[in-house]
Amino acid sequence: MKGDQELQVIVQQRKESNPTVEEQRNHTGVTHSNKCKRWILVSIYTFFVISGQSVATILGRLYYDNGGNSKWLATVVQLVGFPVLLPYYLFPIKTHTTTHRDDGKAASHRNRVLVYLALGVLLGGDCYLYSIGLLYLPVSTFSLICASQLAFNAFFSYFLNSQKLTPIILNSLLLLTISSTLLAFNNEESNFKKVTKAQYVTSFICTIGASAGYGLILSLKQLAFSKVLKRQTFSEVMDMIIYVRVVASCVSVVGLFVSGEWETLSTEMDSYKLGKVSYVMNLVWTAVTWQVFNIGSTWLIFEISSLFSNAIGVLGLPVVPVMAVIIFHDKMNGLKVISMILAIWGFMSYVYQHDLDDKNLKKSLGIPTAGSSDSPEAKGSSGQKIQTSAS
Numbered sequence: 001m002k003g004d005q006e007l008q009v010i011v012q013q014r015k016e017s018n019p020t021v022e023e024q025r026n027h028t029g030v031t032h033s034n035k036c037k038r039w040i041l042v043s044i045y046t047f048f049v050i051s052g053q054s055v056a057t058i059l060g061r062l063y064y065d066n067g068g069n070s071k072w073l074a075t076v077v078q079l080v081g082f083p084v085l086l087p088y089y090l091f092p093i094k095t096h097t098t099t100h101r102d103d104g105k106a107a108s109h110r111n112r113v114l115v116y117l118a119l120g121v122l123l124g125g126d127c128y129l130y131s132i133g134l135l136y137l138p139v140s141t142f143s144l145i146c147a148s149q150l151a152f153n154a155f156f157s158y159f160l161n162s163q164k165l166t167p168i169i170l171n172s173l174l175l176l177t178i179s180s181t182l183l184a185f186n187n188e189e190s191n192f193k194k195v196t197k198a199q200y201v202t203s204f205i206c207t208i209g210a211s212a213g214y215g216l217i218l219s220l221k222q223l224a225f226s227k228v229l230k231r232q233t234f235s236e237v238m239d240m241i242i243y244v245r246v247v248a249s250c251v252s253v254v255g256l257f258v259s260g261e262w263e264t265l266s267t268e269m270d271s272y273k274l275g276k277v278s279y280v281m282n283l284v285w286t287a288v289t290w291q292v293f294n295i296g297s298t299w300l301i302f303e304i305s306s307l308f309s310n311a312i313g314v315l316g317l318p319v320v321p322v323m324a325v326i327i328f329h330d331k332m333n334g335l336k337v338i339s340m341i342l343a344i345w346g347f348m349s350y351v352y353q354h355d356l357d358d359k360n361l362k363k364s365l366g367i368p369t370a371g372s373s374d375s376p377e378a379k380g381s382s383g384q385k386i387q388t389s390a391s
Contacts, residue, residue, distance in 0.1 A: 046296065049313055053316050054323055055323075057139070061134065071131045072131075074134070076256055079290070082241065088238055112243075123217060124249075125213065126210050133204070136202065137203045145207040145208055147211075148177070149211035150215070154169075172347070172353065322340070
């Protein structure tokens with residue numbers, strides 16, 4: 001009788017000191033459910049980045065090919081679409097927080113203003129450089145140079161965000177860069193308007209500068225989330241998107257009026273080849289699709305990293321020539337097919353590296369994985385057998 005009482009005390013103590021198998025199963029189920037939800041969101045934002053970037057680039061090309069010539073107007077429409085994001089503040093998801101560090105201390109208003117001003121000015125200038133590049137370069141060459149933003153982002157992330165460049169990531173970056181580099185060998189000059197050598201060189205240099213600037217902006221966003229803003233919530237992300245766009249929009253509008261290009265907009269609309277309605281709709285939908293791209297890009301930085309966000313952007317670059325086949329009736333050739341295959345391969349390599357990082361993190365925290373011999377259930381059953389035999 002006494003032995004039975006001692007056994008009950010031992011079992012009770014083990015229940016109090018260790019979680020039950022059922023509790024551990026529930027915790028594992030919740031963790032798995034959260035991981036699935038996270039990757040579903042990542043997939044949605046990836047679609048936003050690829051579709052938004054591709055459609056916006058095609059619309060930009062359509063604008064220039066049909067008589068549009070205002071570089072500052074092309075810059076404005078990349079930025080002024082942010083009001084369509086305001087209803088997102090009404091979503092219940094605004095209380096969502098991620099697993100990133102949150103010490104509960106909100107950034108001061110002064111620091112927030114400085115972050116938004118700095119990023120906004122950089123973004124406004126960066127979009128203007130992209131507009132110049134798209135004006136004089138064929139789509140294939142433009143896509144090639146834009147791929148270099150991934151290398152610039154890796155460079156800046158290495159110094160600003162302590163990004164680890166593992167062999168798998170380096171392999172992914174190489175494949176993604178080569179996939180877009182192949183587009184340079186696709187001859188589209190016959191379908192492109194004549195430009196002078198000076199214009200071509202100017203666009204080439206501006207696009208390189210824009211790619212470097214975009215890589216820097218992504219790294220600075222990630223740095224701002226982790227070091228300055230700290231409270232990484234849905235509202236924080238939306239504030240980052242909207243306030244930075246407000247500043248950048250002001251920069252682009254000032255540029256439009258200071259340059260004097262606003263005076264030619266009426267004539268440009270009247271002479272637009274597809275008509276006035278198409279002219280307006282092109283600008284409106286360009287603004288909307290760039291905001292779709294921006295939502296996906298910022299959220300991927302928030303959930304994973306700036307380098308991952310940029311890798312997704314490079315993954316979408318080969319989509320532009322495919323859309324050009326449908327819209328502009330360009331010829332699809334083997335180089336474009338190979339380019340897409342390499343892009344998908346590079347992207348999967350990057351996802352694989354993040355999966356390895358996730359597993360290593362679980363091991364370091366002592367979280368058991370499926371099929372592990374030292375799972376909580378195995379430990380619990382063996383522990384009970386030891387106590388029973390001892391009694």
